[in-house]
Amino acid sequence: xxxxxxxxxxAASNGTRLTVTLTGDATVLGATALHAALASVPxxxxxxxxxxxxxxxxxxxxxxxxMLRRRLEQAGRGMTVTGAGETTxxxxxxxxxxxxxxxxxxxxxxGLADRLEHLGRAVAGSVGFLLALTGYLGLFLARLAxxxxxxxxxxxxxLVHHCQEVGLKAVPIVAVMAFLIGVVLAFQGAAQLRQFxxxxxxxxxxxxxxxxxxxxxxxxxxxxxxxxxxxxxxIGSMRMREELDAMRTLGLDPADVLFVPRIxxxxxxxxxxxxxxxxxxxxxxxxxxxxxxxxxxxxFQTRLVEGTGMSHVLVGMIKAPVFALIIGVVGCHAGxxxxxxxxxxxRMTSNAVVTAIFAVILTDAxxxxxxxxxxx
Amino acid sequence: MTQVAPAxxxxxxxxxxxxxxxxxxxxxxxxxxxxxVRRGEILGVVGGSGTGKSVLLRSIVGLQRPAAGTVTVxxxxxxxxxxxxxxxxxxxxxxxxxxxxxxxxxxxRENVEVPLRAVPGLDPAVRVALADLKVAMAGLPxxxxxxxxxELSGGMRKRAGLARALALDPEIVFLDEPTAxxxxxxxxAFDALILRLSRSMGLTVFLVTHxxxxxxxxxxxxxxxxxKKVLVTGTMRExxxxxxxxxxxxxxxxxxxxxxxxxxIAQD
Numbered sequence: 001x002x003x004x005x006x007x008x009x010x011a012a013s014n015g016t017r018l019t020v021t022l023t024g025d026a027t028v029l030g031a032t033a034l035h036a037a038l039a040s041v042p043x044x045x046x047x048x049x050x051x052x053x054x055x056x057x058x059x060x061x062x063x064x065x066x067m068l069r070r071r072l073e074q075a076g077r078g079m080t081v082t083g084a085g086e087t088t089x090x091x092x093x094x095x096x097x098x099x100x101x102x103x104x105x106x107x108x109x110x111g112l113a114d115r116l117e118h119l120g121r122a123v124a125g126s127v128g129f130l131l132a133l134t135g136y137l138g139l140f141l142a143r144l145a146x147x148x149x150x151x152x153x154x155x156x157x158x159l160v161h162h163c164q165e166v167g168l169k170a171v172p173i174v175a176v177m178a179f180l181i182g183v184v185l186a187f188q189g190a191a192q193l194r195q196f197x198x199x200x201x202x203x204x205x206x207x208x209x210x211x212x213x214x215x216x217x218x219x220x221x222x223x224x225x226x227x228x229x230x231x232x233x234x235i236g237s238m239r240m241r242e243e244l245d246a247m248r249t250l251g252l253d254p255a256d257v258l259f260v261p262r263i264x265x266x267x268x269x270x271x272x273x274x275x276x277x278x279x280x281x282x283x284x285x286x287x288x289x290x291x292x293x294x295x296x297x298x299x300f301q302t303r304l305v306e307g308t309g310m311s312h313v314l315v316g317m318i319k320a321p322v323f324a325l326i327i328g329v330v331g332c333h334a335g336x337x338x339x340x341x342x343x344x345x346x347r348m349t350s351n352a353v354v355t356a357i358f359a360v361i362l363t364d365a366x367x368x369x370x371x372x373x374x375x376x
Numbered sequence: 377m378t379q380v381a382p383a384x385x386x387x388x389x390x391x392x393x394x395x396x397x398x399x400x401x402x403x404x405x406x407x408x409x410x411x412x413v414r415r416g417e418i419l420g421v422v423g424g425s426g427t428g429k430s431v432l433l434r435s436i437v438g439l440q441r442p443a444a445g446t447v448t449v450x451x452x453x454x455x456x457x458x459x460x461x462x463x464x465x466x467x468x469x470x471x472x473x474x475x476x477x478x479x480x481x482x483x484x485r486e487n488v489e490v491p492l493r494a495v496p497g498l499d500p501a502v503r504v505a506l507a508d509l510k511v512a513m514a515g516l517p518x519x520x521x522x523x524x525x526x527e528l529s530g531g532m533r534k535r536a537g538l539a540r541a542l543a544l545d546p547e548i549v550f551l552d553e554p555t556a557x558x559x560x561x562x563x564x565a566f567d568a569l570i571l572r573l574s575r576s577m578g579l580t581v582f583l584v585t586h587x588x589x590x591x592x593x594x595x596x597x598x599x600x601x602x603x604k605k606v607l608v609t610g611t612m613r614e615x616x617x618x619x620x621x622x623x624x625x626x627x628x629x630x631x632x633x634x635x636x637x638x639x640x641i642a643q644d
Contacts, residue, residue: 028492028506028544032499058545059577060502063509087578094576100508100518341526343480 008034011041018047022054026061035064043075052083062095069096136259136333137325143253143260158261166227167269171276173226174219178277181214182206182284190292199293203303206285211312215281216274217364220323223270224356228331231262232352235335236345263328270324271317278316315376319367323360330356388415390548390580391436396445398431405431407604409445415547418574418581419609420591423601424622429584430474432601433550436582437471438462450547467494469548470541474556476533478525484511484536485521491543507543514539515569531562535569542573548580555587567593588635600626612636 008030010021020041026034041047049065051057069079081089147154189205235258238244244254282304289295295303334352338345391413398406405428413419423429434440436447438454447454452465470491478487488507492498511521514535525533534554541549554570555563571594574581585591591598592612599609602622608615615627616636626632 028495028498031495031506032497032502035499035502059509059513059542060506060545063506067505091576091578094572095509095513098509098513100512339526341480343526 009037009041013045016045018042018045019050020047021050021052024054025056026051026054026064027056027058028060031060031064034061035067038064038068039071041068043072043077046077047072047079049079049081050083051081051088057084057088057091059095062092063099065092066096066099070099133329133333136329139255140259140263140325140329140332143255144264147256147260153256155257155261158257159265162261162265163269165230166223166265167272170223170226170269170273174222174273174277175280177218177222178210178215178279178281179284181218182210182281182286183288185209185214185281186285186288187292190289194293200295200299200303202285202289202293203295203300204307206289207282207304207308208312210281210285211278211308211316213316213364213368215277216316216319216323217360219273219277220270220320220327220360220364221357223266223273223323224327224330224360225353227266228327228334228352228356229349231328231331232334232338232349233345235332236338236348239336239338240340240342240345259328259332262332263325266324266328267321270327271320274317274320278313311376315367315371319364322363322367326359326363327356330359389413390415390450391582392446392448393436394446394448396432396435396447397443398428398435398440399443404604406435406442409605411599411606411609413548413580413582415580416574416578417596418570418583418594420595420598421582421584421601422586422591422598422626427601428604429601430552433471433552433582433584437469437550467491467544468546469550470544470546471550472534472537472541472552472554474552475530476525476537478533478536478540480525483522483524484516484528484539487525487536488521488540488543491540495544507539510539510543511536513573514542515565531558531566534558534566538569538573542577542579545577546579548582549574551581551583551585553584553586555585555590560589563587564589564593570594588632592635 008023008026010023012019012021018041020038022034024030047068049068054061065079065081072079081092084092185206186202189202190199193199193202193205235244238258244258247254247257286295286297286300289300290297331352334348334355338348389412391411393409393411396406396409396411397404409432411432421429421432431440435442436449436454438447441455449465450468452461454462454465457465478484479490482490485504485507488510489503492503492506495503508518508521512518516532516535516539520528520532520536525536528536538549538551538554541551551570555566558566567590570581570583570590573579574594581594583590583595595612597609598612598615600607600615600618600623602620607620608618608623610618612627615623618624618627
């Protein structure tokens with residue numbers, strides 16, 4: 001078993017033949033040393049290998065001996081084995097016969113053309129991805145329109161279930177998150193505005209930032225993390241277990257059964273969640289303004305109603321259905337990309353979250369520019 | 377590591393289970409179970425669904441801690457072994473799980489290399505060559521080494537799982553349902569592979585199966601799990617004379633007669 005400070009072989013020449021004696025076990029533990037030692041055996045004469053001292057020979061040892069035999073054979077020499085029992089000889093033969101022939105081709109080096117090809121494929125893949133998302137959006141709208149024409153086929157139970165999962169169960173986290181954001185805004189705003197003696201404007205700061213941007217944006221990000229991943233995982237694992245194929249053979253359309261209730265639930269629930277976030281954010285801000293700046297709730301309310309136009313609320317809420325469509329379509333599309341292996345399920349789930357959050361923020365930026373241009 | 381030294385006349389016990397008890401909550405799977413496995417033999421473990429065949433395998437290799445009893449493998453008490461003793465023991469056995477349980481982020485060759493990486497001072501080139509050799513010995517085509525598990529068929533995944541289990545030339549291999557889900561041709565090819573490898577490498581094989589053809593073609597002895605213990609052990613022929621309703625039904629059913637009627641597999 002020793003990895004061997006002593007050399008693993010001893011070579012003795014007698015005339016036309018070289019006798020190589022293994023001094024210890026030929027196992028995987030000493031395989032590197034044994035292979036290196038056998039590589040230095042000269043190939044100019046026949047070799048006799050004496051295995052009498054090697055009590056244990058495993059596949060690694062047999063492999064090293066087989067490689068020596070091949071090298072000798074290429075040089076036109078032979079190798080004989082002595083001091084080994086019948087089982088050992090049979091074992092050596094089995095291993096020798098199993099060694100795969102031929103060198104493996106070296107890894108191809110990446111040239112400029114290959115890199116360009118990769119870039120091109122990546123760009124084409126992104127375009128294809130956007131087209132596929134658009135296709136899913138169209139599919140959802142078409143199926144929704146068909147449901148509107150045939151209301152009896154509509155899956156109301158499923159819709160209610162998803163509304164509960166997506167909407168009701170997300171209320172606590174969304175409310176707490178928005179409340180804390182309101183607190184932070186008031187706290188930070190107060191510190192700055194106090195320097196100018198303009199504490200009262202903290203109300204405008206909180207109201208505009210929460211109603212216009214943060215309330216709905218952060219809600220959408222939380223829902224993207226919560227719901228897009230859930231949709232992908234649910235649809236993906238159904239795909240892995242062939243449930244979607246079973247649906248098709250039963251005459252059920254996965255788009256009807258799975259996509260429409262899910263995306264519609266988001267479409268209904270995200271505006272409500274946004275509203276909850278707005279209220280909670282204002283409450284948090286009002287509480288902080290009261291305790292830190294002495295702005296009483298009544299004063300906060302008056303300032304809020306006078307100073308903040310209804311347009312801010314509308315600008316915020318108008319984004320909610322768009323975000324909902326993005327999150328729902330991304331989640332369902334990613335679920336349909338899951339293949340039969342578990343790894344793709346995990347990969348697509350995290351892809352769905354990243355894509356949904358990124359798309360939500362990107363869309364929000366586009367909205368900001370748009371509203372700035374039209375002067376809202 | 378293969379024991380190529382001449383076998384002693386007394387069959388050496390490599391696995392010994394005494395008074396084994398496994399339970400999940402109030403559900404007792406094994407109670408007072410005894411089992412011996414001798415060196416160099418292929419033992420087939422059979423039993424109806426839910427009799428805890430896989431649980432038995434898992435408790436021998438230490439994946440499931442029994443409620444009571446002792447498990448001795450290669451002279452080491454598995455349950456009370458220290459960390460180092462366990463490590464040493466794990467290098468001397470290999471386990472093939474039902475669907476191969478290959479690491480999905482690694483290619484087949486890299487999967488086989490995983491246990492070899494634990495060998496101190498093994499040159500990477502030698503490691504790759506040994507992994508390729510094991511892949512070939514498991515009967516996979518050379519190109520399969522570069523493939524990922526998801527690109528392989530079920531039978532190839534099982535072979536790759538076997539290649540990984542054999543990476544360190546273990547003395548014992550545990551095979552969980554090696555032929556389940558394979559077509560008859562693939563299944564009998566796998567049977568032949570098990571037989572060939574166990575004979576040439578001197579392996580002891582602990583095999584959990586439902587497949588009567590496998591039992592008949594490769595197993596030296598059969599252990600029947602029923603009534604929460606090993607009801608009976610013996611050769612296939614001896615099983616025919618056992619007077620127990622389940623054993624009778626199992627070994628005298630139409631499928632069993634068909635398997636018994638077939639010629640045993642040629643040994644290469």
